[in-house]
Amino acid sequence: MSKIVEIQSVFAGYNDEIILKDVSIDIFDDDFIGIIGPNGGGKTTLLNVILGLIKPFKGNVRFYDDLKSKRNNKIGYLPQQNKIDKNFPITVNDVILSGLIYGSGMISRHSKIDKQKAKDTLKRIGISDLGKHAIGELSGGQMQKVLLARAIISSPRLLILDEPNTFVDNQFEGELYEILNELNKEMSIIIVTHDVGTISSYVKTIACVNRTLHYHKSNVITEEQLASYNCPIKLITHGEIPHTVLKKHNH
Amino acid sequence: MIAELLQYKFITNSLLAGILASVSCGIIGTYIVTRRMVFLSGGITHASFGGIGIGYFFGFNPIFSAAIFGILSALGIEFVSKKTEIREDSVIGILWSFGMALGIMFVFLTPGYVPNLMSYLFGSILTVSSFDIWLMVCLSLVLIIFFVLFYRIILFISYDQEYAKTHNISVGLFNYLLMALVALTIVLNIKIVGIILVISLLTIPQSIANLFTKDFKNIILISIVIGLIGAFMGLIISYKINIPSGASIIFSLVMIFIVAKSIQVIKRKFNLKNRNFNLK
Structure with missing residues (x-):
């Protein structure tokens, strides 16, 4: 177990608005962290800081090992699906191969090795037959798998997923977590989700982001973390039979 | 008829212009359509009229001032919408009408007769000069080289910037480089079909191509071919019944679109019927 990312008292946000205040977290190479928290609480902002999409106003983000030099290729990223144009004329193969491009070099063709990697990744995610399809023909779940394939084709050390369980059905969600469990043997995973219920049974630790960050090294959701929510959420208890409780809506 | 037509210099020039327009519009149009930048391109087109007016007033080739004006407004839109709080479509709306207003002011301030003004508004492929052709050759070459070298990156950025x-x-x-190329392509093609119609050269061939393929590269290639067919058909119609070539080219392209769409609909119905038959 070695540290790959260190975030130290970071303040970050957009324009003049500070969203994240004094956030610190260490990420290790075998982590599987679930990030929960209310909308607008700064979950995506935190991801953007780690991805280097925004610079923190204050504080440090340090990378270790091979993330230090080739950071962006060693971090796989699965963005929220609603940020992507579903009608864009591109094939699944081209989407996945784009995960291998790094820096603005002149690449008009991918090598045989790249194409083999794409093939292997498709197979691994279980969508071998989709390679030549246009993305417009895919279902929500298939699309999510394609984006996951793009995120892992470069064999990253850290995989970041921003709400991968929206737009998909329960069956897919199960499959997704199975795949992630398998991937966690090779890489550290950070997953942002609204679905507090199912996530706690898969991830190793849970962090709650609401302007500040509460991070306890366990996957049990504490009362304190729940208090940061003001909306109904699904709660799962760790009994013999897991059951879902809906917390009362206060407003 | 063809051999007789080719004897005239202006006819060979306009054929060349048609070919070059199909190439540049096929490439840049695909970028515009897939990135949903059609409104923005309309803004650049009309803003460049300001440059045309300035060119007339100061007495130099309007193409140059239009190109500078077009590129500056394109980069301006990109800059203002990224760096400030103003909405992108509002910026476009402002520049769109401001360019037209400037153009009208300068055209009216220009003493005496304003030559070829109509050809900038409605396009006139028949008055394209050899110099225009050379400019279009350069543009097409730059576009081809740029898109071949950076195809993967352009595709990657267009699909998912973040x-x-x-x-x-x-x-x-x-983004800035491509924006400048969009502006140049628009300005150099204004001569062919005119300010009012140039947007259709950048969108109709792509819409037709998109009926048959869902692959960025193939849309470019098919758009170029369709643009060629439209340009030739339009030229012949323009010559035969003596109307501005811009209008006849766009008319031809829309006809091709309607035919292509009908074929697609009929084919789908036919396939469906066959499938039902097999099920029995």
Whole structure:
């Protein structure tokens, strides 16, 4: 177990608005962290800081090992699906191969090795037959798998997923977590989700982001973390039979 | 008829212009359509009329002032919408009408007769000069080289900008470069079909191509071919019944679109019927 990312008292946000205040977290190479928290609480902002999409106003983000030099290729990223144009004329193969491009070099063709990697990744995610399809023909779940394939084709050390369980059905969600469990043997995973219920049974630790960050090294959701929510959420208890409780809506 | 037509210099020039327009519009139009930048391109087109007016007033080739004006407004739109709080479509709306207003002011301030003004508004492929042709050759070459060398990156950025940023790609630089190329393509094609119609050269061939393929590269290639067919058909119609070539080219392209769409609909119905038959 070695540290790959260190975030130290970071303040970050957009324009003049500070969203994240004094956030610190260490990420290790075998982590599987679930990030929960209310909308607008700064979950995506935190991801953007780690991805280097925004610079923190204050504080440090340090990378270790091979993330230090080739950071962006060693971090796989699965963005929220609603940020992507579903009608864009591109094939699944081209989407996945784009995960291998790094820096603005002149690449008009991918090598045989790249194409083999794409093939292997498709197979691994279980969508071998989709390679030549246009993305417009895919279902929500298939699309999510394609984006996951793009995120892992470069064999990253850290995989970041921003709400991968929206737009998909329960069956897919199960499959997704199975795949992630398998991937966690090779890489550290950070997953942002609204679905507090199912996530706690898969991830190793849970962090709650609401302007500040509460991070306890366990996957049990504490009362304190729940208090940061003001909306109904699904709660799962760790009994013999897991059951879902809906917390009362206060407003 | 063809052999007789080819004897005239202006006819060979206009054929060349048609070919070059199909190439540049086929490439840049695909970028515009897939990135949903049609409104923005309309803004650049009309803003460049300001440059045309300035060119007339100061007595130099309007193409140059239009090109400078077009590029500046394109980069301006990109800059203002990225760096400030003003909405992109509002910026476009302002520049769109401001360019037209400037153009009208300068055209009216220009003493005496304003030659070829109609050809900028409605296009006139028949009055394209050899110099215009050379400019279009350069543009087409630049576009082909740029898109061949950076195809993967252009595709990558167009599809998912944010993801491209996480892979250390200079998204900002490419956006500005492509924006400048969009402006240049628009301005150099204004001579062919005119300010009012140039947007259709950048969108109709792509819409037709998109009926048959869902692959960026193939849309470019098919758009070029369709643009060629439309340009030739339009030229012949224009010559035969003596109307501005811009209008006849766009008319031909829309006819091709209607035919292509009908074929697609009929084919789908036919396939469906066959499938039902097999099920029995």
